Amino acid sequence: MTFAPTSAADAAPVGPGRFLLVVGPSGAGKDTVLTGARLRLAGDPTVHFPRRVVTRAVSETEDHDTLAGDAFDAAAESGSFALWWSAHGLKYGIPRAADDSIRAGHTVVCNVSRAIIADARVRYARVEAVLITAPAEILAARLAGRARESDGRLEDRIKRNDVYANFQADHIIQNAGPPEDAIQALLDIIRA
Template sequence: MPANDRCDDPAPGRLVLVVGPSGAGKDTLIDAARRELAGDPRFAFPRRVVTRPPSPAEDNDTVDAEAFAAAQERGAFALAWTAHGHAYGIPAAIDADLARGATVVVNVSRTVVAAARARWHRVAVVEVTAPTEILAARIAARARGSDAAGAERLTRRLPNDAGLVPDHRVDNAGPLDEAVAAFLAALGSGTEGAPRP
């Protein structure tokens, strides 16, 4: 469905897409929010499925490329994309969470934002940012081989077009508790993607 078409999805829940460059701290903020909101049925934090080897810095389910392709063929993913030689998927179970009215928080590629906004009625995009030098230091500190993608990976930003403008930006360059507070405010603010005309 083109991004400018009306979205007729009736689900009352809200999908929060967390985007930002590698090293911005998206998973750190999501993990902090998951702990803060543990036991609150209004929020759901599904685990991504990835073909990248497991990492202590991320809370993902890991499968090989063949298993991922088979799962995608079965319709197991609500959203799926490839980046830096790996495949990523958000489980289709988020539709049940959205149907019950939950706010579903997922770490995604900016490349799926337009498709998500076309598919679901209430979508908010939270962009996590930090200066390039901080991104580089964080990527180097975690020493994950799949991050060795050069300067291009460090300088990617959310394109400023009608389909990809973030609803919130969280600066994660300073004290973590301040970034977590800003992130929680974005999740609970009630801001939603604008309905299609």
């Protein structure tokens, strides 16, 4: 993530609301869990689930907005993103409106790369990392059933999941059973 403060207000940690940053290996079901929690909290004006902006076309397995590479770069340069990062040949961004929600004391929940957690902890007053994961055999089966050309080779996706073995999360959700169990676990964290 690259963030350059544009004012003294930007230099202070953004708060007082919470930023729940959801991370996890490919195939863990992060989007399923986030979608379920978002639907259950649709009437709560204090919880926000911003749509990520990605330099990949929208698919059935991932709900996001799309920008071409040059347009994404221009948006990042103009300060349109609260957080942005590059991973696996793609660029991802969380719209700047997330900062307004956090300043209003609300909770913002979104799917990010674990690589930006340390920077986010500097930028925001209250960051909690939520790791959604599952056993390796479940991850592999889910990835095999989800063939996105832009994801690359299945073997490479599975190997990339090893980086989560030592990741220090504030909360861990095992998504190995019915999706409702993991959704409820995320709801409990959001409401805490």
